[in-house]
Each structure stands twice: as structure tokens, then as C-alpha cells.
Amino acid sequence: MATVTTVNPATGEDIETYTQITKDEAFAKVDACHQAFTQWKLRSLEERAEIIKGIGKALRDNKEDLAQLMTAEVGKLIGDSRDEVDLCAGICDYTAKTGPDELADEKRDPSNAARGLVTYSPIGVVYGIQPWNFPSYQVVRYAIASLMAGNGVLLKHSSLCIGSGLMLEKIFKEGGLPDDLFTVLVIDHDTSDEIIAHDKVRGVTLTGSDGAGRHVAEKAAKVIKKTVMELGSNDAYLVLEDADIDLATKVCAQARLYNNGQTCINGKRFIVTDKVYDAFLEKFVARFEGVETGDPTKEGTDMGPMSSTDQRKDLHEQVEKSVSKGAKIACGGEIPDGPGAFYPATVLTDVEPGQPAYDDELFGPVASVIRAKDDEDAMRIANDSRYGLGGGILCGDTERAIELASKHFDTGMVYINTYGVADPSMPFGGVKDSGYGREHGGFGVKEFVNAKAIFIGSD
Template sequence: MAEQAELTRPETSAKKLQTVNPATGEPGKFYDPHSIDDAKAAAKAARAAFLEWRRLSFEQRSAVLHKAADILRARETELARLMTEEMGKTLDDGRAETEKCAFQCNWFADHAAEYLADQPVDIGGAEAFVTFNPIGIVLAVMPWNFPLWQVFRAAAPALMAGNGMLLKHASNVPGSALAIEEVLHQAGVPKDLFRTLLLPSSEVEALIKDDNIAAVTLTGSVPAGRSVATAAASVLKKCVLELGGSDAYVVLEDADIEAAAKVAATARMVNGGQSCIAGKRFIVVRSIVEPFERAMVEAMRSYEMGDPTREGTKLGPMQSMKARDEIHRQVEDSIAKGARLLLGGSVPERTGAWYPATVLTNVLPGQPAHDEEVFGPVAAIIAADDEADAIRIANDSPFGLGSGVLTSDLDRGRRIASQELEAGLSFVNENVRSDPRTPFGGVKHSGFGRECSAYGIREFVNIKTVHVKPLEHANGSQVE
């Protein structure tokens, strides 16, 4: 995520953390923060708990993760309301997010043993196999936009692999962070094995360098990723980084324009536009730009701002006034540099961090809507001469997380998605999304490493080669 999506600090009072409801601007609950000494003590305790947890069978760990899924589903509405209060997510989106976390727990509970099963290797003669061992305590540094999913996306596979985890969540969602800890403890995860730390971002580097931390996973901004990667590299610890995205959707001249616009609007408005994998740049072949503009405006117009606590609301507030103001600056700056406003683009006269669904066209290089990650409900339409030009524009970005192709020719879409677009995910005729069953992650400034699927669970294990041969038949080799 770009600078506007940095992990935000809440207001403080008497050294306590306090949340703010972005829909109303009203202050929320107070929370006691942790110190770096608290965090290091937690890391030491987690390491001790890990030495026991790693000895459990997959079946034993699986039972705990299945129970966590059951608890998530039982507390679905409660957890959704908590997310709404802390960062403005709509109640419907919060329920869907909680269900996705439950599915993640169930998936890895059922498939970790398969993903991490020993793999025999035929080397001719001696027995050889590859085994996957847990490495220890993973520090998870997580953002506010998907308060539950971002954490469970990392925690479920880490725990099933036999690792432990410490969570340093975004400072504006402390209640969600503590609720995750409570769910996992209720499910049977040992208290010390998973801990939430309400720790200032300034202390993360010191915790990374603690000897009891084995690795780091971060979802966040590019600057945050650089900082974490630098700290981890200084002590030779592995990290997985899922950073920003400026996802491009290539809209070809053979696309059904109405259908393409609906997919594009859905892609743009994921989580109110506050998602790394939300569609942000819609690169349209010039011959259909005008009809696509009209269809896109109508599709985006359906996302009306409303009370996020009411069922059916499609667009709630942004996560903070600061984030809202930054989005508006990007829109106004883009217009001043030649973009044309088709919908939205004005700050409503109401209390809270509100911003309407917005559509810009004639988006060109040099405009924030073209060059930057716009982390909110703003769609940018960019004209391209033809398919090759559209692909060039899509790839001309420092980011490479998600991408899409909208076309009636599935073979054409399959070719472009699989071979041409520089991104970790490419979808044809649907919006990009993560799934426990498929690898998730990006290239370029969108980070490195993968989450989910067999590829994700193997990021934080020791992939070990083992040779076994009777001693009386042993012989050495002078070749490394």
C-alpha cells in the first residue's frame, strides 16, 4: 500500500491507545500499549511454547484450527461490528471477511499435512527425502484494511506448520487484534504461542532483531516493506512482503462493455477501494473508451455512501480523515493536470471520513491517478491505442500485485493474463482476489514471497534434505 495506507497511530491519552470511529469521528475505547520489554518477554515465552507445539501431530494442530473456524463463525456479527467501529468496514463486508478467515483455518487444517508431507527423491542407492520443519516464531506486522483476514492469512498456515506467531497490528485496530488472540486462545492455541502486541511501529525493528524471532511477514506500504526488509536482512532473517498495488485491468475492444464495467466497478470498490488488489487503473482500447466511460459511471454510481452498520450498505467511510484528505488531494491534483471528472470527486458535507465513488478519465502520466496507488473509491480510465499499447501501459508501473483482462475471447485473455502482464495474479473477466487454495503475492514493488496454498505454508519452514544409508555401506564424496 502507498503512503496513505501506512500503519496509522491512534490518538493517545495517558499512554493509552484510543480508537476513532471513522463514520462519526467519535472516540472509541482505550487500550493499554505494550513496551519493547513486554514484546521481548513475549518472544521468549513464544519460543518456549513453540518447542512443545512443533512436536504435536498435524491431527492435533488441525483440531485446534477447526475449532478456531467454529468460533469465528459463532462470533461473526460481533467481529464484523468491531471492524466497522474501528476502521469503517461495512457490516456485510465484515461478515464476509470473518467467514473467509474461518475457511482459511479449515483449509489449512485439512491440507497442511499434504502440503508438508515428506517428499522422497530417487538419487540412486541411498534413501533420500525432503522434509519440511517449522522454524520458530514469525512476527506478523499487519495493516488495518482487512483486520482479520490479513492476520489469519498468515497465522493459519504458520500455526499448522508448527510455528508460533507474534502479531503487531495496525494501531487503529487494537480491538480487532486482541479479538484474534482471544479466538485462537479459546480454540486451544497455547497462550504464549500466539500473542497480540500493541506495540508502536518505532519498536518493530528492535523486535525483529530479537533472537527469539525467526522470520517476519508484513502486509503494508512500500516504505514499511523497505524498513522491515532492511531490519530482517541485517540479522539474516527471512521475510515475506505483501506491499502495494496499482492493479491494471486491460479492457479490449471485443469486450461486452456493460459486463466489463460491472466487473471493473466491483474490482475498484473492494473494501471501499481500500485494498492492495482493488482494480485501480482501467486501460481501455481507444475505440471503446466513450461507451466504457458511460457504463463505468453507471456501475460506480450504484455504490452509494451509507451507514456501515446497516445491512446492504455498499460504501462506508474511509478509514480516517487523513486518508480521505489524501485521496481528495490526488483527485484534485489529477484534474489540475488534465484528468476529466466523470463522477464524484467532492468531499461531502457530513461528519466522518466520507468520500464518494469517483471516476476520472483522460488519465495520463504525471497525474497521481496514473502514477500513484490511489487507496480509495477512485477509478482511473486510461486510453490505449490497441492491445499491445494497453499491455505496455499496464506493465509501466512500479507495482505488480494483481491484474485483469476483460475480453470475449477467452484464449486471448488467457494468453495475456498468463504471459504478458507483470503481476503475481492475473484474472480474466473477474476481479482479482485472494484464496487459500492459490498462491498470493506480487512482484516488483508489490513485494516478494507468497501466502496461501502449498507455496505459502512453505515460506516459513526449513526445507531440509535428508539422506539415509546403512553405515557399513557408507562412503563419502569429495564433490560439494
């Protein structure tokens, strides 16, 4: 039987070996999840909320063990891993508090009946395919919303962080979730396609590359199943003429390097108007040159390794290809000697269309700095992308930035004079090749429900 071994990207040492289950074993788990769903869907919204609140407590009770495992598996800074667990617990708290109201029956006054009701009924088993960069958050983001809605949940986690997925399964049970309602499937890609087609699976959600999204969305479409896709991006951060340069360089460096540069809504293209370009670039490069890369378990380390040597190889090839097409390296750009998957904080300039640094997603600590003629040109360049997940505006006039964000920036999320990852109260998702559907903010709990119309002739 096929096995998968997780590897510590900071040391190159093996962590654990897991055996992939067969198709028949996976199908048995799907059936068990569906059976658990048939009981869970009958629980009241308030009962579900109490259990989800309990999962939040269990996450906090296991915070250090889960954080240490995430850092070991994917190289996250230990402080970031602890923050991630806190965010997951916060999502549970928010969902438990707001979920019952979001999913409550709604009264309507139809013209063809005495009265009407809209109910948000659970649809069944939801299958999630998740990446490694946030081993807990990516899972909790879709799973808690689906559970609150009354669905069952399956997880195929990245092969890089199987241990984190299995620990979450235990934590969910510790929090009071009934058996089989949240189930991890350690399977290969072929079996995953079979799970999508399984008649008990009613919805599919994926976080990953746009290539993976196309494959999974096509498989789901062939069997007419609802999907939510949170895909890649090359988010643009605009530094406009009236920006505070010290603040801009601080925010943009954080936006690029957070989570070792491996976040879908990291800033990736930094579009700077000509008037402030030189001043920005000098301070921006200085910040990157000052980044200390090292052991992610030690407090004070600025940046840990990339998640794997394969990921590093892909990133470096993108850098080299961009340079071959005219980009210049302002700092970094060389693979260091020694063990692990480390890569330096890197800044590229002279970035233009036709280069991976302009057109594609560079999933690692590499910033593309692009010169714009003026503010209007900066917005044009920002939207000149097949992606549209997030982005940022550094600007002295906040009201003007809000207008640009709401009327002109073609993305799902915009940060003005700040950088952040996610908040349970705000919708998360993108447009164009960055996918469709929304999570968080009251939207996520309704992605996989049946908005059912009930017409009542008389009481």
C-alpha cells in the first residue's frame, strides 16, 4: 500500500509515515459520515452552536501541541502557528454566536400563498481539499461553517501536513462533535476524484492553485455538485503618490513575508508610482536585507523555511525565468547552502508582462516591484492580472482609497494602509482565476445549504 512521509522543512528530517487508505476504505468513511449527518441535521441550531463553541475550547486546550506540529510539518514561525490556533478558536466562537441567527428561518409574504418560509437546510456531506500553508485555519474555515449548517465534513489534507489534519480530527471529537461527522481521508488524487463523484458527497470546496481548481471544479461539474473555489493570486499593493513611505514599506514587507511568503493573500506585486518609487525601493530593499532567516521554533526568527524543497525549486525557477526575461534582483535570489528548504527574502525590479514575477503567483518570499507612471496607471497595472483575490492600497487620503477599492479594484478583498490575513466577520474569497464563493462573514455558513422555499396556504 502507498505511504506518505511528512518532512520537517527546517531540518530535512522525516517526521511520520502514513499509509493511504484504499478506495473501498475511503467510501466506507464517506458512508459513515453521511450516516452521522442524518442525525446531526436534526439537532437544533443552538445545539450545534454549543458543540462548535466546545471545539473552540478544545483548540485552545491543545494550542501548544497543535502549533508545534504545524511548525514541524510546514516550517511556520512558532508564533504564527500559535496565532493560527487562536484564529481558529475565534472562528468557532464567532460561528457559534452568529450561526443560529444567520441560519434561522426567514418569513416571506408571497403573492401566491398566505405566507412563506425560507429555510436553510443542510445538504449532506461536504468534501474539502486543503493546502499546507495554514494547516489548521484552512480546515476550520470551511469545516466549522459546514458543521454549523448541519452538514457532515470530509477532509483531504495536503500530504505535507497529514498529522495536523489528524490532530484536528481528535480535537473536534474532544470538543464534543459526534463520531464520523468530521473525517480525514488519507488518499491519493485518483481516489479523491472518486470521492467527488460519490453519491453521498453533495458539495466540494478547494483551496489551492488555479490549476487544481480547474481540475476539481470540472470533476464536480460533471456530476452537478456545488463547489467553492479559493484559488491562487498575485495580489497587488499600490503605493500611491501621497503614501507615507515609512508606513508603506513596513506594510508591504509584512504583506509579502508573512507566513514565510506562502499565503494566498500575501502581497506579491508592489506597484509604486514614479513620484515615490526610488524612496520606496530603497527602504523596501533595506527591510528585506535585514530579514533573519532561521529556526522557526525560536522566538525572534524573522522568517522560517519554505514548506518543502520542491516548493523552493519551483519558486527559484520562476525567479530565474523572470531574470532571463529582463527582471533584476535587488536582493536575495540565491538558494543558500545547508539543510532545509530556506530561501532568502528577495526583491525583483524591472518586472514586466511576460515574466512569471508579473503574470503568475510566486508562492514564497519574493516581491515584484513595478514602476507606474502615476496613480491611475498603478490601478491599471493592479487590475492587469488573471487573478483577483486580495490587494492593498497605501495612500494618504483614506476616503479616496476607499473609493478606489470599492469602485475600481477588481478583487475580493482590499487592505488600506494595513495588511491582514482573515477575520471571521469579513467575507473571504476572490474573482477571476482566484475562484468563486465566499467564506466567513455570514456568507460561509450559507454556501452549502439548500435555501428552501415553503409556501403555506393557510394555518
